[in-house]
Amino acid sequence: MRETPPKIAVGSFTVAFLTDGLWRNDGGCMFGVVPRELWKREHPPDEQNRIRLNLTCPLIIKGTDAILVDTGIGNRLSSVERKIFDHADGWLPDHLRALGMEPGDITHLIVSHLHFDHCGGIVRRRDSGVLESAFPKARIFVQQGELEIANNPRNERLRAAYKAAQEIVATVKDQFEAIDGDTEIVPGVMAVRTGGHTADHQIAIVRDGADRFIHLADIVPTRSHMRGPWNQAYDLDALRSMEEKARYLEMASDNKWWLSFAHDDSVFAARVKKEHGRFGVTDAVAISETLSA
């Protein structure tokens, strides 16, 4: 049994911070144009130039609604891929159980985009090798444009980025509900299209009165990415990522909103403060070190 995921209250909603576990990815890919000499201070690379990352999946709960945002990598990777990304089976099912919940309790899934580290946990691989739905009762919301690219990637780069998505979409295609632009999933919970990281990347926003929580997914994957030019090399439109994150970070610091970070290895979520023109975090919901033990 894993430790109980930390929670915050957002008005009448509870947001629990689940993780699909820690993993590693190339530091250069994660920081784009930023020189290694700058990012290595806060993100020490291993001998393969990989940095430690998390797979944060916020679970938004109110009444019988349980809305999971992103699903991590899951257990579908081959043994070679598991070594490359230093990821094992995926911890989401254990973390749900630690909350007293089962995969069948998830009513909605908001998937920010269809890269393997966000949509991989939509399915589970059985010992027999067969893939099945990990959250069989969930309605799965993704932008129409993401599904179109997954089904018909038009060049080598998109083909590589959406390789996992094809088998995942095929496995649970009846659960997918394509949306086009900003959409209310349940009252108070929105999926909002930002673009930037992918053409149709979306974020999740919980709103109740003045309280707000936003999962910015790959618009601000770690705290370091709060700096304007620190964007992933994967971003298809890095300028758009910069503009969107500047807008949301300003609003979050002005209004004391909660933000969560898709891949930060020490902070699930925090409020944002702006000091001397730079954004930092306050009220951090920390990822405990025992998580990685």
Ligand SMILES: [Zn+2]
């Ligand atoms: Zn990601």
